[in-house]
Amino acid sequence: MPKQSVLLAMRAVLGAALLMHVGCAAIIWRRGRQARGTHRVKIRGPRAWGARLMPVTGILILCFIALHVLDLTLGWGVQSSGFSQATADESFAYQNLVASFQRPQMAIFYSALMAVLAIHVAKGFTTVASDLGAMGHRWRATLAVIGGLLAVAILIGNGAIPVLVLTGVIS
Known part of the structure; x- marks a missing residue:
């Protein structure tokens, strides 16, 4: 089995899930x-x-996902000057992430998009719960809180990474 087969399978599943999500949203x-x-x-x-x-x-x-893949995975167009292409033997994901977030405009963009993602997840979570039949007031309120907490966790967890790189905590 090739070294990258699990990663490639995960990317294929995520890509298919993304396409289904966009298609269902349009419908x-x-x-x-x-x-x-x-x-x-x-x-x-x-x-x-x-x-x-x-x-x-x-x-x-x-748009963020496309830019993220171009910047950190493929190294096309918007990558940092410190970008290193992965080889069959080693990956430079950490180094590419740090090099990318040392650019203030990319760090600000990434952090801002984490706020957008948090809004999307919070509303999406309550919408999914409602679509699956959670119609009672208490259930909806509880699920809204859970969705909000999940959104805040994503915002703080992922939004902290570019800030920590810019401030030199992560290097």
Whole structure:
């Protein structure tokens, strides 16, 4: 079995999952537009913002994934000057990550996109719970808190990496 076979399999599964997610999101968006018709009710408040931002945050995350792959995996176009291509014997993922986040614009971009991802995950989590039948007020409130905590964990965990590289804690 080749050394990189598990990594390649994981990338293939993640790529397929991403394509299915985007396809399903487009179908749900189109069906929602058709179901509402011309006499739409305007929802206001925090729930409305989350729902309105889902397509926008989804597109931003898709662009981020493309940039992330170009920068850290393939080394095409936007990679740092310190980028090292992986070989059959060794990977330079850590070194490429540090080299990339030493550029302030990439660190700021990555951190900002973690906030976008947190918004998307928080709203998506509650939407999935609702779609799967969690309709009671207590269940929805509990799942909204869990989704929010998950989003905050992603924001803090992944958002800290570029900050730690820029401040020299990670080198």
